Amino acid sequence: MNRPLHWNVYEEEGTFEQAAALEQHFEDLLHSFADHKHVIDVRNFGLMGAIEMAPREGAPGARGGEAHKKCFWDEHLVIRNGMDTLQFSPFLNSKPDEMQKSFETIRRVLDTIE
Numbered sequence: 001m002n003r004p005l006h007w008n009v010y011e012e013e014g015t016f017e018q019a020a021a022l023e024q025h026f027e028d029l030l031h032s033f034a035d036h037k038h039v040i041d042v043r044n045f046g047l048m049g050a051i052e053m054a055p056r057e058g059a060p061g062a063r064g065g066e067a068h069k070k071c072f073w074d075e076h077l078v079i080r081n082g083m084d085t086l087q088f089s090p091f092l093n094s095k096p097d098e099m100q101k102s103f104e105t106i107r108r109v110l111d112t113i114e
Helices: 005-013 015-032 064-076 096-112
Strands: 039-045 048-053 080-082 086-090
Touching: 005 015, 005 096, 015 039, 015 048, 015 096, 048 064, 048 080, 064 086
Parallel strands: none
Antiparallel strands: 039 048, 048 086, 080 086
16 A cells, blocks of 8 residues: 555554543543533534634624634734634644643633623
8 A cells, every 4th residue: 555655654653643642631631621601512523623612692602712813922822713712723733731731722712702
């Protein structure tokens, strides 16, 4: 089978195994937001996940935009958002403590917005 050259590097470095080992940790961190006052849904599949927040009355997308900006400008953390949904797909070789710190930062930001 002809595979891209980078596939061999992933196998040699154990990237797929490392990513699989991160899945439960990522899921636990992500779903810890289910009880947050702004959150209406949390979902993931492997290392892809989303935190959906309730839109502000008359201003859909504003809450997600504010979270995005505060994470970037105030906390130096890059996250993606689509309207009021924060979207996550960490690096396949992320470290659990780095993920923990990132989600602690996100929670701190969500706690500051209305």
